[in-house]
Amino acid sequence: MMIHTGEKPFTCSQCGKSFSQSGNLKNHMRIHTGEKPFTCSQCGTSLANKDTLKNHMRIHTGEKPFTCSQCGKSFSLSGNFNNHMLIHTGEKTHKCDQCCKTFLMLSGLKKHLTVHAKEKPYSCSVCGKSYSCKYNFKKHEKIHTSVKEYMCFECERTFFTSRELKRHESIHTGEKPYKCSHCDKKFRLLSQLKIHERIHTGEKPYKCSHCDKRFITLGELRRHERFHTGEKPYKCSHCDKRFVTLGELKKHERIHTGEKPYKCSHCDKAFRVLEVLKSHERIHTGEKPYKCSDCDMRFSRSGNLRKHERRTHV
Known part of the structure; x- marks a missing residue:
């Protein structure tokens, strides 16, 4: 009858939480005492109650009794x-x-x-x-x-x-179960999908505490805020230089190690930085993505475009 009346006569002496059944209070008290009387026969792990032991045993048996009627996925x-x-x-x-x-x-x-x-x-x-x-x-x-x-x-x-x-x-x-509702892109992880969809929605939930700038990801916000605080948490293991981002550190350390991981697909040249490889490969492809806004001249590098604009149009 206590289920219907809502009565909870069994109260914990430690924290004041109340229960309708004495068994539930007994299980709860083990949170305070740390008592774990139920032991797994497979691995020796101790647990506070029978239900937790039952759930734990499914790790060993592989049993997944809860099946989704929509997609067939099963859960323990x-x-x-x-x-x-x-x-x-x-x-x-x-x-x-x-x-x-x-x-x-x-x-x-x-x-x-x-x-x-x-x-x-x-x-x-x-x-x-x-x-x-x-x-x-x-x-x-x-x-x-x-x-x-x-x-x-x-x-x-x-x-x-x-x-x-x-x-x-x-x-x-190669499974990519998470599909964007705005375009055809698919992702391996739900977190990747959520970040991608913000490109479509324009949502920028992370706001800088120092200025009004907002960002799509928490990582972008943290990197940005370091420019305000001056924090440079990534230190070179070869010299005393410090960097705002891990990417900048890795790029710098290749100066010491001589590592050039980015290899040209058209010749034998290799580069320390991906952007330099991309710029180099335009020599082979003839691609000139940088167009002058004042004339029809195009350039393979942004630096060459700026140089042209200063000399010709200013």
Whole structure:
């Protein structure tokens, strides 16, 4: 009858949370005590309750009892199945009260809210680095232990997380299940699709805290903000130079190593920088993409166009 009346007579003495059944209170209390009386017979992992053990056992058995009626995809956990079904319905019930952005899942909203709050509650006990996202924090912690427990059976490459492995495996299969609703482009990852679709919608959710500029991705925002703060987190391992982006560092370090990874497809020349290769290959193709706005002259390099405009038209 308590289900119908809403009565919850069993209250936790630690945090005040109430329950309708004594069994639920007993399970809850293990959060505070840390007690894990249920042990997996396959790997020895200890768990707090029977249901968690049952779900855990599916890792070993491979059982996936929850199947999507729309696409046939199967899941081991009902929660993952319910989250997946939202992809088909497109329902986004979780709304940010800061910018009105909506999300399929509550976890997505919570992760998004840290962008506004700039809160980083997860701090590494080894190096002190802080994270707003628990997944990124857990991923970082494994750097210190150097344990990569997830292995690709195609190429034997190992990964810190199952998510990284799954993302990698799509390289071998060539699968691109995420299609843009505005054009014909397809993507391996849902995150790639979301970023791409912002090109069509014009959405720029990430705003600089120092100026009015907005950006499509968080990475673009972080790189931009370093120009305001002067932060240069990437240091050359050969000299004392520091750089704003990892790409700039890699480009610079090739001066020391002599590495020239970009090879011309028309001759034997190789280059340190991709842009220089592209400029060089125009010698072979005859392509001249830079046109003078005052006359019909065209150039293979932007520098040559600027030189022409200064000498001829100014």
